[in-house]
Amino acid sequence: MFNLEKLKQIHPSIIVIGSHPAIIQSMLDFDYLSGKTDPSVKAILAGNRRFERYFFGKKELLIPVFPTLSDIPQSILESITYFFNTTSGRRVFESTQEALQLLPNLLGGVIFAENVPEIHALKLFNLKEKSKKFFIIGPSSVGLLIPSYLKLGAIGGVDYRQLIASEVFTSGNVAIFSASGGMTNEIIRIVTQQGKRLSFALAFGGDRFPILTPKDAFLAAEDDSQTEAILYFGEIGGTDEYDLAKLLQERKVTKQVICYIGGTVAELFKTPLQFGHAKAMAKKGEETARAKRDALRNAGASVAESFSEFVNMIKSLPSVSNKPRKNYTIYMNDLKDRRSALITTSISYDKEGNLLILGEDLLEFTKSHSFASIVACLFLGKKEISTDLEEFVDFTLRILVDHGPYVAGAVNTIITARSGRDLVSSLASGLLTIGPRFGGAINQAAANWLRGVRDNIAPYDFVEEFARSREYIAGIGHRKYRVDLPDPRVEEIMKFVKRVDDQRFTNYAKAVEEITVAKKGNLILNIDGAIAAVLLDILKEKEEMTYDSLQRLIDNEFFNALFVLSRSVGFIAHFLDQKRLDQGLFRLDEEDVAYVK
């Protein structure tokens, strides 16, 4: 389908396959200068980043990046109406075919890469012919431009000043087609400099088999009620112009057609000259510029013999736009000096002196949330959480607050306090001991349970894997408590798991425990392992988190964060206590140190 009037009724939502920052930014600038409030680029398919930063006007915009199409949420996939494919020529066929399969509401797309094999272009052409639902422009195309509606590609320029100079925000009556991207833009400029405006413009690309053919474009211009004249720039090589001549002769295209076919210079040479585009070479007489000019002229088109004649023919078109030029000064100021923010955040900001937390007024937010709820909301970066999560976080924060003066962090805090240091130094020295051997076990346990469940590892194999490499399983084992002397804190934590229907992580942790306690009685599920398992179950069911987002929480130490926050209370308590008891400098006795040679 390539029907301009139908396309214009549907809001454009674009996915960019591969990334090309300058072009993406220019598409967003086009939206902004067209007066749209919603940026058209919705997603980018690229490597390892999760977002790419762009501007919409002066404001910064984060566009989500996904590694593959199947990673994109269904709601976004369904919203996509256009693709712009910037992957290399080698990957074009595969990636385009996948887009056609997975994007249910696709209207069309542009393929930017050069060097796409003919066979691949033809396969895509046949897919398009069969479906008739979408169009594909390219390969090797700078894109499609429909004033104030869509800029799909580099077409019209990537510098916003070019877009303004070319007046591509008001619609006119001239359609512009060319194999050459550069000449498409050149002709857009000629047209707009003379006070005329375009109805739409596109570049077929200079390959031998453009998927959207000149014939398709001519028919679309004929069907488009806005278009009154067609400007066509063709080149030596190929025979597409004979299809155009036929359309004119058969009166299937009745609008005024003005053409220039480049490449008469080839007449100077005995052997055929290969010009810049893959198609631009004439091996047979019918492929020469001269023969194609004659065919089009005989069919009724105005054909220029030189480029300046072509420009004069364009001048003679009736000027339709009496509209004064739009004033872009305000917009220009927005686009001129924009610069990336030094910090990007989604937690809080200051709006005219009022502090907003997660978008809500600080006072409103704190009045309506418990401390545990504030912690969970801010740590997860979302406004609302379930009461089950709130209550579990509350319990966790309370239970992790202290675990005696013997543990590494408390000892360090106490020693520092006794050295005469201040609160922050003492607290920091305690916090700095938190790591893989002290306190970090909740995070590591969460990583264990997630890996076991996600990769479907049988609990027995899971345990064996650790046994073989002689490693402890984080979340398993206690110094004091045993299978016949259970940890009462773990029992309390386990009560929370009843709140979720799907207890896959807790079940997995218990299955692991069943195997380890058979080996040794104290290899029980400990408090760290229990918190990790129950929290994973609650996050998955109540907060609807996917395995990937849980993995990201683990990678970013979310589970550790709860420990750090809670235990800080204990460290501060030990600091204040030491000061209160006025304890002097700590020093080890000789017998406390073993000297080894």
Place this chain on the structure above:
Amino acid sequence: MARKRISEYKAKMLLFEALGLPYQGIQVRNSDLSFYTSLDNTKTYVVKVDQGVKKRFKQGLIHLDIHSEMLLDSIEDLRNKGYSQFLIEPYYKHKAEDERYLALERIREGIAVYVSKKGGIDIEEQQNFVQQFIIPQDTYQEVAKYIGIDAKLVEKIIKVMDKFYISFLEINPLVVKENKLLFLDLAVEVDSAGSFFVKDAWNERDFIDYAVEHTVEEAVVEELSTRSQASFKLVVLNPNGSIFMLLSGGGASIVLADEVYNQGFGKELANYGEYSGNPNAEETYIYTKQLLSLLLKSKARNKILIIAGGVANFTDIRITFRGIIQALTEVKHELQKQNIKVYVRRGGPYQEEGLAMMKSFLEKEKLLGDVSGPEMVLTDIVGEALRFLKSE
């Protein structure tokens, strides 16, 4: 980038292997004569120039029925005519009336097959006898029946074309003789964009223009283009021409070259070429350097340099002009000495900065012909430059 003719030797290797036939051809490149030991002195041979030359037979570039002891003389004779790549094959006698013509070309609708019962060296004059079929609209059987071959052969050839990204394949003559087929001459064009997918079944060393002598400058540009995301092209048309063009854009470069031709200066046109696809400054510098080297070598009395292109979509004018200026700076004294003026017309992203930079450089170095942006009609820069050339 485009369809490229490969050597007949490589073409036959691909086709014979895919058809399960033995191939006994020997490729001779330059003065490598090691093939000589493998010859059978009871047989005779065919010696051909294998550099994509058309109408070889009529030009005397194919020697038939050569005894092995005469082979060296035969090659020497062809080498004296200016060629460097040859093909030696066993000679088979056949009658002219057994010669057929078979050519296949990839087109949008599938594969166009051209066949004629009257093949051979006069095929160009015998176009009336050539019948066209299109697969899959027509069947293999229809094609095969027309020239008396097995339908399976046509099917197999088309499979070979798909497998090796072949766009055009011509066998002329195809000799059909008592149920035996001989593929005497074979011409094949591959789609160079397929080179990654054929995994070295053919590569750029097999392109026939590889065997054609290039200037050093052209070779550097070709190498540059294969290493870059952007594309570069440079062809020397007249090494002693007076009009040198540093052009950008596949389409605009044609328009600008056309303009020189339209104005009657075609014979003075020294080169065709273009860069496009947003090259960086370093690449543009290397490209410009090659063109300037040719420009300074040209023996023409008066010379001009035209740097021109349309309004670019995404090529950064600032950055590409930075590379051009760097190359111009290196040879500014020679340019001044030869009184070469530079004419510039360009538009695109960051044109304001790029054009201003170019203008102040050319002014300072007294090389300024003209610097214009999109307010000037694209081809008018050629007129400006030619006016200067005529006045000299």
